[in-house]
Amino acid sequence: MNSELPAIIESLVFTADSALSTDRICELLPEFDRNEIKTALSELVESHRRRGGGFEIVEVAGGWHFRTLPALHGYITRHIKTRPAKFSQSSLETLAIVAYRQPITRAEVEHLRGVDCGGVLKSLLEKHLVRILGKKDIPGRPLIYGTSKEFLEVFGLKDLKSLPTLREIQALDEVPLFERQEELPLEPEKAVPTEGELPFS
Amino acid sequence: MNSELPAIIESLVFTADSALSTDRICELLPEFDRNEIKTALSELVESHRRRGGGFEIVEVAGGWHFRTLPALHGYITRHIKTRPAKFSQSSLETLAIVAYRQPITRAEVEHLRGVDCGGVLKSLLEKHLVRILGKKDIPGRPLIYGTSKEFLEVFGLKDLKSLPTLREIQALDEVPLFERQEELPLEPEKAVPTEGELPFS
């Protein structure tokens, strides 16, 4: 048997987003014999069991996949609480509006987003990214929101002035001033009179 | 050392959805000593390398994760749809300049490359390889750029110090161009809060 085969199969199972059946593995590796593949799979099972790591390769519901050892699940669930929270699109949008349009009321944020933002604003307040600046002196005295010091820390900003503006981002791929200028006539033959004739003209 | 520790760490790293830093692992395992954890990590690296499987545990962008061996990519791409990022010469050059020279402004990148880099910078921003660190405290307050965590992850670098060393210049004049310029006030420790040391200074 090809000595690399177990490693090849292992990499396929590792990168698959769901269990891989033996048939599928054979399909993916037409250059190998089905029996070879089966032998390699049992070898893999055996070698992972022997090494006593944190996970093993198992065949369930007709497919192969890697599974952590149930005995370790107490440790694994610990990192749910500390893994980085992905920012939802709605929090990101709301935060962006508050950052760029502060001081701003909830009604104004909702006007821009077109949806209710109470829940999102509350969670941004709880995360201390947004703070209440005061109350607006209009009927109903709505709260006015702005960004907090923690907001600056999360984004590594020195101050609010350091927030990039929309214009700055848009200007990046605009045609630079340079190339919009009228091109000046350049006549190399005249500019370099001492170098002799150019090879073509 | 607890003989189970490597397996526990392995299961944590294996199931995390992004690279886990040594600090995070220590936080998750308060019952173990930091030194024990570090020893277990090097043991893990060694044992995975020795077993010659399809993937290995590596330290990338300040965190640990499992990734497949580059040699096997020909097999893996048979079942994984990839849209590999294409890097043109100009994006690689720009990326290199940002990586080695960060924090850096667009004008400084353009001075080094001799061409407009707005479009390239914008596409690197969109690929999340380059990030905006803030604004430089000079007239015009230009944006300053640096590389992101994704940059280290995509290129498989442990940190910025692991960037390939620049080939020595046998210079006419030892002082590189940029250092001859008047130092502009910039506070890199505030602007680059998380990326750690630059590979040279």
Add this chain to the structure above:
Amino acid sequence: MNTETYPHSEEKLPLLDGLHEQYNIHLDTFDGPMDLLLHLIRKNELDICAISIAVITRQYLAYIKLLKELNLEVAGEFLVMAATLLQIKSRQLLPQDEQEEPEPEEEDPRSELVRRLQEYQQYKEAGMLIGARALLGREVFLRTAAEPVLVAAQNTEGPLEVSLFELVDAFRALLQSIPEEQFHDVAPGDSLSIADCINEILSLLQERETVQFDELVRDELTRERIIVTFLALLELCRLKLIRIFQVDHHGPIWFVPAVAMSSAEV
């Protein structure tokens, strides 16, 4: 970036062929003038430190001329470099006064260019090294299957991971989806907006209890700055976010947050 397209016109091709023979300049994409210069130096097997400006300038101009004859756009940057080369060359042609001590700044006119070229070459090489690495998503892959134990639990507590660009981009996308007239910008204009100024003041008041008007305009004492700052203060006052006071006639204008920070934070 400038020569991405090959010429279509047939009658130009013989000319191109001739050049291939004589100069062996291929119409590759040069990433700007530095890239072209490095190419010419390598082609002529020259040492960067001892380049012959005459040779390089002639070939460089020939290349630009060729681009023009092929009706390809020549970017401004290439012309700037052409001017730089000609300037260096003319300085070399100036008679040297051998009696006089060379002035300290009278260094080799090539040295500035040489330094730039050397530095550029370093980054070009570093870029190639970086690009040759095994890349995630190209040669190297991660585990994509989610751990069943973890799938159930959604988490919103952990440390935040979001970049500044994503924030601006979210805002940009949002504004693009909103009809123009609904979006009210306080002061569009090229330089300083009232909104920026308000942000600046709010940011200052996060750190200190009192701020003086003069401090806001001190760094940039222009009419525009003063007016915008003043309008920003009026707006903040109208929103009852700050209180303004002046102790003496013509004395400094102070302002303080209307609500103490501690009570404002919920």
